[in-house]
Amino acid sequence: MPQDSAPSPLHDTAPATPGEPPAAASRPVYDTAFDWIDTARAARHRAGLVRTLRPRPADSPLLDLASNDYLGLARHPEVTRGAAAAAHRWGAGATGSRLVTGSTELHARLEAELAAFCGFEAALVLSSGYAANLAAVTALTAPGTLVVSDAGNHASLIDGCRLSRARTEVTPHADPEAVRTALTGHDGRALAVTDAVFSVDGDAAPLPALAEVCRTAGAALLVDDAHGLGVLGDGGRGALWAAGLAGDGDVVTTVTLSKSLGSQGGAVLGPARVIEHLVNTARSFIFDTGLAPAAVGGALTALRLLRREPQRAARAGQVARELHERLTAAGLAAVRPDAAVVSVRAPSPEAAVRWAADCRAAGLAVGCFRPPSVPDGISRLRLTARADLTDAQLDTAVGAIVATAPTA
Numbered sequence: 001m002p003q004d005s006a007p008s009p010l011h012d013t014a015p016a017t018p019g020e021p022p023a024a025a026s027r028p029v030y031d032t033a034f035d036w037i038d039t040a041r042a043a044r045h046r047a048g049l050v051r052t053l054r055p056r057p058a059d060s061p062l063l064d065l066a067s068n069d070y071l072g073l074a075r076h077p078e079v080t081r082g083a084a085a086a087a088h089r090w091g092a093g094a095t096g097s098r099l100v101t102g103s104t105e106l107h108a109r110l111e112a113e114l115a116a117f118c119g120f121e122a123a124l125v126l127s128s129g130y131a132a133n134l135a136a137v138t139a140l141t142a143p144g145t146l147v148v149s150d151a152g153n154h155a156s157l158i159d160g161c162r163l164s165r166a167r168t169e170v171t172p173h174a175d176p177e178a179v180r181t182a183l184t185g186h187d188g189r190a191l192a193v194t195d196a197v198f199s200v201d202g203d204a205a206p207l208p209a210l211a212e213v214c215r216t217a218g219a220a221l222l223v224d225d226a227h228g229l230g231v232l233g234d235g236g237r238g239a240l241w242a243a244g245l246a247g248d249g250d251v252v253t254t255v256t257l258s259k260s261l262g263s264q265g266g267a268v269l270g271p272a273r274v275i276e277h278l279v280n281t282a283r284s285f286i287f288d289t290g291l292a293p294a295a296v297g298g299a300l301t302a303l304r305l306l307r308r309e310p311q312r313a314a315r316a317g318q319v320a321r322e323l324h325e326r327l328t329a330a331g332l333a334a335v336r337p338d339a340a341v342v343s344v345r346a347p348s349p350e351a352a353v354r355w356a357a358d359c360r361a362a363g364l365a366v367g368c369f370r371p372p373s374v375p376d377g378i379s380r381l382r383l384t385a386r387a388d389l390t391d392a393q394l395d396t397a398v399g400a401i402v403a404t405a406p407t408a
Contacts, residue, residue, distance in 0.1 A: 047349065048348070048349040048350040048353065048370075049349060049370055049371065049372075060365070061363065062360065062363055062364060062365040063363055063364050063365065063393055063396060063397060064365050064384070064386070065364060065365060065366050065367075065383045065384050065385075065386070065397055066365040066366050066367045066382075066383075066384060067365075067384055067386075068227075068258065068259040068260075068384060069259070069262055069384070069386060070227075070230055070231055070259055070260045070316050070340045070384060070385070070386060070387060071230050071231075071236075071260045071261075071262065071302075071306065071312045071313070071316060071386070071387045071388070072262075072312075072386050072387050072388025072389075073260070073261060073262035073302045073305065073306075074262035074263075075262075076262065076302070076305065078301055078305055079262055079263070079298050079301045079302045079305065080298070081301070082297045082298050082300065082301025082302075083263065083294040083295065083297050083298030083301070084294070084297075085297060086106060086293040086294050086296060086297025086298070086300075087292075087293055087294040087297070089293070090104050090106060090293035090296075090297075091293060092292065092293075092294070093289070093292050093293075094289055094290030094291060094292055094293065095289075095290075096289060096290065097286065097287065097288060097289055097290060098279075098285060098286075098288075098290045099279070099286060102289055102290025102291075103290060104290075104293060104296070106293055106296045106297060106300065107125050107290065107291065107296055109300060110123075110125055110296050110299060110300045110303070111123040111124060111125055111267070113300065113303055113304070114255070114267055114269065114303060115269055117237060117303060117307060118229070118237055118238050118240065118241060118246060118253070118255070118269055119237060119240070119241050119246030119247045120240075120246060120247050120253070120269035120270055120271075121247060121270070121271050121272045121275075122269070122270065122271070122272040122274075122275040122276075123267050123268065123269045123275065124267060124268045124269075124275045124278055124279065124285065125257075125265055125266070125267045125290075125291055125296065126265065126266045126267065126268070126284065126285055126288065126291065127265060127266070127288050127289065127290070127291050128256070128258075128264070128265060128266050129156065129224075129226050129254065129255070129256030129257075129258060129265075129266035130156040130159075130266065131266060131284040131285070131288060132254040132255070132256070132266030132267055132268050132284075133154070133156035133157050133159075133160050133224055133254050133266070134156060134159060134160045134163060134282075134283075134284040135268060135278055135282035135283075135284045135285045136160070136222055136252055136254050136268045136278070136282070137157060137160025137161060137163070137164050137191075137193060137222065138160055138163050138164045138282065138283065138284070139277060139278045139281045139282040140191055140220065140222065140252065140274070140277075141164040141165075141166040141189070141191055142164075142165070142166065142189070143165045143166065144166070144167070144188055144189070145164070145166040145167070145188065145189040145190065145191060146166065146167050146168075146169065146182070146183070146186045146188070146189070146190040146191070146219075147161050147164060147166045147167065147168045147169070147190075147191050147192075147193055148168075148169050148171055148179050148182045148183060148190070148191070148192045148193065148219075149161050149168055149169070149170050149171070149192075149193045149194075150170075150171060150173055150174065150193070150194040150195065150205065151170050151171065151172055151173045151375060152173040152174070152195065152198045152200065152201075152375055152376075153193060153194060153195055153198075153224070154195055154198075154199055154224060154226070156224070157193050157194075157195070157224055160193075161193065166191075169182045173198075173375075174198075174203065174205055174206055176206055176209040176210050176212075176213050177213075179192055179210060179213050179214075180213045180216070180217070183213065183214070183217035183219055184217070186217070189220075190214075190217060190218070190219035190220070191219060191220045191221075191222055192210060192213070192214050192219055192220070192221050192222070193222045193224075194207075194210060194221075194222075194223055194224070195223070195224045195226070195227070196223050196224060196225040196226075196227065196228040196232070196238070196239035196240070196253075197225075197226075197227035197228045197231075197232070197239060197338060197339040197341065198227075199226070199227055199341065199382075200341075200343060200369060200373075200374050200375070200376075200380070200382070201335045201341070201343040201380075202227070202320070202335060202337040202338060202339055202340070202341025202342060202343055203335065203336075203337075203338050204228075204232075204239065204338035204339065205223070205239075207223065207239060207240070207243035207245060208243050208244065208245070211243070211245055211248070211250075211251065214250065215250065219250075220250050220251070220252065221245075221250060221251050221252070222251075222252045222253070222254070223239065223240060223245075223251065223252070223253045223254075224253070224254050225238045225239050225240060225253045225254065225255050226254070226255060226256040226259055226266075227259065227339050227340065227341060228240075228242070228339055229255045229256075229259070229260050229261070230259065230260020230261065230306060230312075230313060230316070231260060231313055231316050231317060231339045231340045232313070232317075232338075232339055233246075233313075234310070235306070235307070235310030235313055236260065236306050236310060236312065236313030238253070238255065239339075240253050249271050251270065252268065252269070252270035252271075252274055253268075253269050253270065254266060254267065254268050254269070255267050255269065257295065257299040257302075260302075260306070260316075261298075261299045261302040261303060261306070262298065262299075262302050263295045263296075263298035263299035263302060264291070264292075264295040264298075264299075265291040265295050265296070265299060312387040313387070315387040315388075316339075316340045316385055316386065316387040317337075317339065317340065317385075319340075319385035319386065319387065319389050319394065320337040320339065320340050320341070320342050320385030321337065322385075322394060323337075323342045323383060323385055323394070323397070323398065324336055324337055324342055326398045327342070327344055327398065327401060327402070330398075330402045330405075332344050332345075332401070332402065332405055333345040337385065340384060340385045340386075341382060341383070341384065341385070342382075342383040342384075342385055343369075343380045343381070343382055343383075344380055344381045344382075344383065344401065345378055345379070345380045346379045346380055346381065346406060347379075347406060348379060349370040349371065349379045351379070351406040352368050352369070352370055352379035352380060352381065353368060353370070354406060355368070355381060355404055355405065355406050356368035356381060358404035359381075359400050359401060359404050362400040362403065362404060363396070363400065364396070364397055364400040364401070366381045366382070366383055366401070367381060367382035367383065367384070368380075368381060368382070369381075369382050381401070383397075383401075
């Protein structure tokens with residue numbers, strides 16, 4: 001439209017004062033397209049389910065039991081130097097997808113060392129653990145495939161099932177016999193999907209029993225080991241290693257580099273032919289920019305540090321068990337941990353939010369999980385048992401959680 005044309009009848013012609021928002025009368029009528037958001041926001045407020053971002057400073061004064069930094073490596077000087085050196089050498093970004101310019105020698109090195117450490121034939125690094133799960137589920141299924149998914153699985157596995165166009169059957173949590181029933185009678189490709197350690201309560205999947213069920217039915221097993229790598233298995237080699245399934249030809253696992261390894265990114269590990277298949281078919285790998293070199297360098301350095309200091313894995317488990325014992329002894333409903341996640345149940349979403357806020361006021365950062373993040377609808381605090389917590393810090397954390405616990 002020429003500059004001297006008549007104004008649109010959808011707009012008020014009164015000029016706005018510079019620096020001030022336009023008057024309500026000047027809002028285009030099509031601004032009503034998102035009025036439904038106001039209704040949804042009001043519903044969240046009524047249910048006590050509002051979420052807000054809380055940017056943290058570089059040097060937070062809070063004792064951290066909220067992050068996924070299980071081994072305390074995210075700020076380890078050796079790891080941060082490894083990340084910085086990689087950025088200096090390879091650049092700030094990967095510059096393209098892995099199949100174009102986004103694969104560096106550093107990516108290949110991390111894949112080789114990660115696969116060897118976890119006991120698998122090959123690995124493929126992606127930009128996040130979420131992307132890794134989407135890649136694995138969608139590339140290993142097709143219309144007509146049966147996917148059997150645990151009711152407690154992470155959202156990334158659930159979204160992978162939805163995107164796969166496969167027939168998905170959700171089974172009760174950690175129930176191998178329910179998986180057996182779901183697989184019985186199916187003629188064709190089948191895939192059972194589960195977390196190794198469930199992120200809400202920190203309980204572990206019965207992997208040996210699940211593997212036996214899958215093998216009887218000729219199905220593959222896909223395990224998300226985000227919360228097992230660095231904590232479970234010999235020296236932190238993961239839940240599949242601990243279960244004696246690492247490297248098996250019918251097992252694939254995904255891991256994240258953003259928890260025990262203190263960096264960012266994800267990976268799929270499995271037989272070489274599976275990894276080659278993902279390179280050629282997984283959309284969240286093919287069409288995504290490669291993981292930034294700094295994240296690759298940080299993760300590789302952390303992996304080598306863990307290999308050198310395997311006691312970190314044992315310490316994380318010890319801290320988790322101690323947290324559980326002491327909180328339970330104080331009368332709180334803490335769930336027995338199988339790895340480094342300790343869940344403490346709250347009476348309501350509102351109580352969980354207040355509890356987390358009171359802990360923060362007492363100098364302690366804790367996670368607060370509420371619906372819809374929790375599949376069972378039970379709100380809770382989620383605590384991270386970090387390997388670098390001292391006994392004194394453990395005393396402080398337990399004291400703050402117990403002192404601020406809601407009575408109803």
